Amino acid sequence: MLEADFKYIIDTFFALFSMVLIIFMVPGFAMLEAGLVRTKNVSSVLTINVMIYAVASLAFLLIGYTLAFGSWENSNMSIWAAFLFQMAFVGKTINIMSGGVSERVRIIPLAIFAVIMGGFIYPSMVNISWGADILKDTLFDITMHDLAGSTVIHSTGGWALLAAILIIGSRKGRYVQGGIRVIPASNIPLVVLGAFLLWIGWFGFNGGSVGSISSVENANAVAKTIMNTNTAGLAGAIIAGILMYIRYKLFDITMILNGALGGLVAITAGPDLFNMYVPILVGAIGGALVVFAVPVFDKFKLDDPVGALSVHLVNGIWGTLAVGIFVPEISFMAQLKGVAIVALFAFSVSFVILYLINKFVPFRATDDEQQEGMDVNECGVEAYPEFKRAM
Amino acid sequence: MLEADFKYIIDTFFALFSMVLIIFMVPGFAMLEAGLVRTKNVSSVLTINVMIYAVASLAFLLIGYTLAFGSWENSNMSIWAAFLFQMAFVGKTINIMSGGVSERVRIIPLAIFAVIMGGFIYPSMVNISWGADILKDTLFDITMHDLAGSTVIHSTGGWALLAAILIIGSRKGRYVQGGIRVIPASNIPLVVLGAFLLWIGWFGFNGGSVGSISSVENANAVAKTIMNTNTAGLAGAIIAGILMYIRYKLFDITMILNGALGGLVAITAGPDLFNMYVPILVGAIGGALVVFAVPVFDKFKLDDPVGALSVHLVNGIWGTLAVGIFVPEISFMAQLKGVAIVALFAFSVSFVILYLINKFVPFRATDDEQQEGMDVNECGVEAYPEFKRAM
């Protein structure tokens, strides 16, 4: 057998393996968000998650992939496997955004945005960062190291979310008389399940982003990437737990999990480059940033029921810069420039698109609809019709 | 290393990978059905799902595999991996059937049927379709293309379900005074989780059915199969969502998921043969068929709480015929003949076996037992004992 054939087969298999892990993030986001919102909005949140995967993936198949990579060709593995791996990423940017506007967002305008994000905006980000690179050798050429998308995925989703919150506003009743009403998560086991499906998906996300496992060098790079990814998640969880205990003498599991996710987002830019100890630091800072950022966003009345701004936007930026800080060969300025260009592009384009959609098909449910719950108004299906509500 | 050894190793690994994905369908079916039935029947449905996997798999190990394939030999991969991959399929036919008679079926007669299905009926279907082929060169020789079982698995399960519904009857209180009482799903997050575990399992189901990944050609076939499988699921979900919105101005998430599953069933016969766009059509028609078939079965008072007839029977047939329609090299008549022979065999044998079991160990719980719930009467374990019921 030719060595090239061997590599082709193994790398195709590995891309499929990675893709399957990432697809576990679809129920992962769905369970996480369904657990974090109130029972009256659970069916709506779940419908949105299913819809995003369906609509954005199909838009990427029909338009986005070509836009990002220029052509349907790939010499080191089956093109179909290469496509599937890339497709598995698409919905994530929209999941990040939709989760943060839960409990007041309507399904139809979100579906329209998912088409545009999956077909155009996200592929454009990929084009200039990882793909065909239409900005090459221009002033805006992005040369940062962002292995699996601290910036390209997580910050992009985070900036879109920030734009969405500015346009859609906060949930009715969240900010009252200068205070903040605490709205507890409705189903903690789902939150934990969702977080771990995301965590496992991350192994495929980051490990698969190495792009090949078919040489000794690449096999080491993949394994090290997965190990470092996991380590940052561990550190993020631990630091969030410690900080919660110091502050409240209580272990808030939702914050611990968001700390873990923050660590995972932060490591995503450079898990292939760090030695085995640096991810502890990157992840711990990531977890701490989540704990400190959540109340800050609330102070600015940026209402984000799942903490997505803190997890994805803040740590997407932190993780990308961390590569410039901890890896001598990487230019900090190149990382900063990449963060800034993506920020500019992702925020402004998202804002304009969301603003335009909102003009014709408003995103925000009325106060009465929010009061009654999105499930009844948008889905006609209650999540738990037989369970009596205590509140 | 010999090329043959390389292929043996890779294909063994790939079969194990595929098998693991399919095993995720065991909790997949369990969660889907547990979410769709009423809380008083959840433990019973879960017990049935666990029991089916245990009983049918062991019957297949002791009897079925030999019946289907003639011998425990396999030259292109480890026989143990080949067995595990085949074994992972067995329970599915019974899951399809058991789900459709939920909320009134008893566990013991179902366990007896699972032994017979796993040990004899399903292996016979495999024998004549994919296996040792005892009908070869007879009038009943099946030559259809059915890669992963639109007919062999899904229609077979669907025909068994139709026989079971005719024998067992509808749930008490479902059809009253000429009307249909709506019985809502009790736990929507479980429905979503279950549907996505099934979706992910499908990648192993269909991808693994290519049988080998150890050549460039096969690696392409596997990747294309998984891509087309996914595409049909996407299209099925989208079309079901659109149709529900047109009809009711609401997005019924259970119907959207059944639309996705319908698309996945439909693509299962030919995902290796279609180009990348045809699955959009096959899946969309599959999703639409579910939406239209559900009320039709109800009109005939065929009470099927999870929509399994619409998802598996209707789309198993549609998907098999679709290969004959969209792939020039495949004979439509061969596909139709395969569908018809399996229909005849699966329905009549299932009916006779179910009828005989029912004579000695009745399938149907009494009206009082149904009223009280299957959990108390069959399991002695309530699913959610601490949650106060609203209904």
Next chain:
Amino acid sequence: MLEADFKYIIDTFFALFSMVLIIFMVPGFAMLEAGLVRTKNVSSVLTINVMIYAVASLAFLLIGYTLAFGSWENSNMSIWAAFLFQMAFVGKTINIMSGGVSERVRIIPLAIFAVIMGGFIYPSMVNISWGADILKDTLFDITMHDLAGSTVIHSTGGWALLAAILIIGSRKGRYVQGGIRVIPASNIPLVVLGAFLLWIGWFGFNGGSVGSISSVENANAVAKTIMNTNTAGLAGAIIAGILMYIRYKLFDITMILNGALGGLVAITAGPDLFNMYVPILVGAIGGALVVFAVPVFDKFKLDDPVGALSVHLVNGIWGTLAVGIFVPEISFMAQLKGVAIVALFAFSVSFVILYLINKFVPFRATDDEQQEGMDVNECGVEAYPEFKRAM
């Protein structure tokens, strides 16, 4: 390509695949235990599961791996993949222990124990059983066959649990006036989901423990190991179901699942050595042992809400001895000696450590705290705040 490189690549990939399956056991244990305890203790149990994974894994990275294996080198695969596979095991011993003291244990002392277990105790067990082997050629040299840890993982966890129950005591209100108060599981779907995630994880646990898939012989060994693992689980579930029906005329799903898990624990010592029928016997006896052991432990007032002593300790011992009974080449006395040395070491060391921790940071919550629930007192987060309690 060099054959050595091929093997390195494939075995690295296979170790990563196995590791990912094992990581599914993290949500697996979490969901199983969250389903088995009362709603007022669900957040606490979940927090403990997350904390254990985070803390024990990091301790293993920083200290434990070196202690167990002597050095960070590995010639047949990427050292990072070898580490990840071993790391995935660490938390399991503590999960076994923590589950059995649910509903009255505090988080902080448990976290301290997790550091010591993950950094020192478990690595020491690995050292003398599978690793650098400091006891080699001494009186205490362990030569038993324990492929994936019936003794090294499951008994070790079980002995630690026994020590913990003796120190911490039973839940308030469990043993009253000579009787035993039945405390039902609060969420059966979570129990089923958790059990199946564990089952799937076991394929990676046992299959991956073969250590290599990169020769025809090893590919066969891996596939056979996974097949035998699964078979024992099937048999354990079936026998537990039959015994429950004989005794109570009811199918208690939690006991059926514990029977399956008992079978899986029992097969873990020798799945690579048995022919395809012996695992039916090993698993069936394992399942039966669970059914018989549960009331025995209760008779001795060893309060274990999840049945971990019966599943892991009893079957860890049974499975290890079964290898000596059913495999002619294996010395029964060597197996017995291994069981005894691990028992002595694991129980006594755990007892001393737990006793010392307990002196400074008591494990046991007060009666009032238990009455109110661990969630409110330890986490400040209720698991299901919107659902009205029936009890």
